[in-house]
Amino acid sequence: MRSMLTRRRTPVLAALLTAVALTTAACSDGGSSDTGVPPADDTAAASGLEAVFADAPVADEADILPDSTMAAIKERGVLRVGAALDAPLLSQQDPSNPDEVSGFDIDLAKLLAIYILGEPSIEIVPPASETREALLANGTVDVVFNTYTITEERAEQISFAGPYFTSGLAVAVTADNDDISGIEDLGGKNVIVGANTPAVTAVPEEQPTAEVTSFATDPQAVQALVQGRGDAYVQDYILLATNAASNPDIKIVGDPFTAEPYGIGLKHDDADFKQFVNTWLETIQDEGQWAAVWEETLGTVSDSGAPTPPEIGSVPGS
């Protein structure tokens, strides 16, 4: 009888403990990912782009070559996109409405879907960052929009259309840190980076004596910086600007110290599709959709107007 009683009571206690632990985890997660997206801008972005999508260019029937990748996508009726769901302003899933994904990358992907299919019909395959090359090679996705920096090593495995955007890495520190004023002060310091971002290799190139610690997600890296696990956080300038705008504990110091040309990942050696995507990119840049998407997404944290898009094919590997 006694053992029966203990057995019945203790699982309840264990369940309570678990519940407490999970709630704490959920709170800390929610708190940090909230920092990314200003909710007011989100709805504006959605409504602001409706009109852009409605007038977006559609490819001529003649451009969809028979037996090409474009024809296969049109046949299928949906464009398969490799993209993140947790990148604020670039490709962010709305937590309250999982069907709603918005941001610069994903809105461009929707424009490409419109160009091929006539409607913004996309299917997102996340997480793409470690396995992007494999996903493209085996045909799981048609295109990758994933802040995919064009490099010559990558260009041996896959093809890049674009570049469609140029960003750069910058340095963020805690608000009370006056010792570090840019990448040149990071020698011998402990530098936090995001795993699988260009900063992993760029920081040792600039500052060989810096110690690099990588965290899986951007909110984790920000949290680690605020808690003092590192002296600085090196990340894409846009992403840092978003973080700094919503988190008074961190600030950006110095100017971006690299140029990261982002490309659209395509299957290797698919020259027709690459040409097709580049033509589309030129079209939306000429007709203003590119700038409109920029204004609604990345433009919300920038003081200047839409930048001049980089010249297509201007980077080794593209």
Next chain:
Amino acid sequence: MQALLDNLDPLLRALGTTVTITLVAGVAALVLGTLVTIARVSPVPVLRGAAFCYVQFFVNVPLLALLLLAVFALPDAGLIMPLTTTAVVVLAVYEAAYVAEAVRSGVNTIPPGQLEAARALGLRLPQILRLVVVPQALRAVVQPLGNVMIALVMNSALAATVGVVELTSAVNKVNLVEAQPIPIFAGAGLVYMAIALAIGLAAGRIEKKVAIAR
């Protein structure tokens, strides 16, 4: 494969970290787990209850949640440790729950008559545990403990998510530069497989050596 050979130096250092994490956390988990089992089978109700709660808590909370809590929540509570130390501590307390369950099943293999005999000989409780229960319980569960240690090696890969540069984290970095996920991750998988095989074979030999002739 060339991609892995070109980066052999950082990869070997990362493999060293994986092995170190496994060894330290493994030994700590064996000691802690055995202590938890002793509490679990002790005649003191409070100890029994505490050990039960310990096991239930760590078996039922995902390791990744524990790691994230230890790395990001403990500093807010004023406790900040280096990342690798944090990972070792979390892995040790987590795997200790599984060690405790394995050792408890070993305790259950000891016939009650032996305990009665030990008491009849005038042995005190600590002596019974030290001389009769624990040695026989551990010998009976060498293979299950080997499995827990293999799980520990695999679980150590989760430390990559919180910034520890172990094998998984290092191959991620190599892949970032070389962009050849299939050979790189397959290579890492083979290394993990080799470690698991080594532990499995070692457990088999130890079991044969310490087996109790009945």
